[in-house]
Amino acid sequence: MQNVDKLPRSFYERPTLTVAKSLLGKRLVRIESNRERTSGIIMETEAYIGRDDLACHAKSGRTQRNQSMWGPPGMAYVYFTYGMHWMLNFVTEAEGFPAAVLLRGLIPDEGTARIVKRRSPRPPAELTNGPGKICQALGIDRSFDGHDLCTRQSRLYIENLGPPPQSGVTTGPRVGLNNVPEPWKSKPWRFLLAPGFEDR
DNA sequence: AGCACGATTAACT
DNA sequence: GTTAATCGTGCTC
Secondary structure: OOOOEEOOHHHHOOOHHHHHHHOOOOEEEEEOOOOOEEEEEEEEEEEEEOOOOOOOHHHHOOOOOOHHHHOOOOEEEEEEEOOOEEEEEEEOOOOOOOEEEEEEEEEEOOOHHHHHHHHOOOOHHHOOOOHHHHHHHHOOOHHHOOOEOOOOOOOEEEEEOOOOOOOOEEEEOOOOOOOOOOOHHHOOOEEEEOOOOOOO
16 A cells, blocks of 8 residues: 555645545545444545535525535535435635535445445445445444544545546536536536546 | 425336 | 435525
């Protein structure tokens, strides 16, 4: 395992599109209550950028729900939607500017027995290939909203497995924005790592 | 106080 | 391809 470091706050305090693309191929780690690790390699992300972005929850100003996005970078923004699903985001850019990266896809890495148990019975390919599935697989809920990813005692963080991939990255429109007006609905702010490029 | 809908998922025709 | 599940949130009255 080469060069495994916890990503510092300076990683998140950059343009959201840069962070979203740079997260591909890195490892999301969740420390369980018994200190065991569950983790996965990030394969898909989306960027949500500021009040002007009408797909971003910050469009309606600062609320109790979205307040994490307005805080410092390197924190988790976790919210509940569709009456049953949790979504995991990482806060980006400078404090006071509301922006975040949504995690949409992983490949399970460590703690797969626990991931399978939480998600079973599902085919392996469907364990963590969606934002709600990621949170179910890793046990992420409201208690992680506002969690700091950049301290020694963080129970949720990103490990750096090396530089962002130079190839194998595709982009496209963000998913699930049914009632969002243009041009925001079609902004190519979704980033995917092609299968096979997770090992570099 | 009421209501429409959501950064989704799984099941079904 | 279509749709039910299920409830917190923000908006309107």
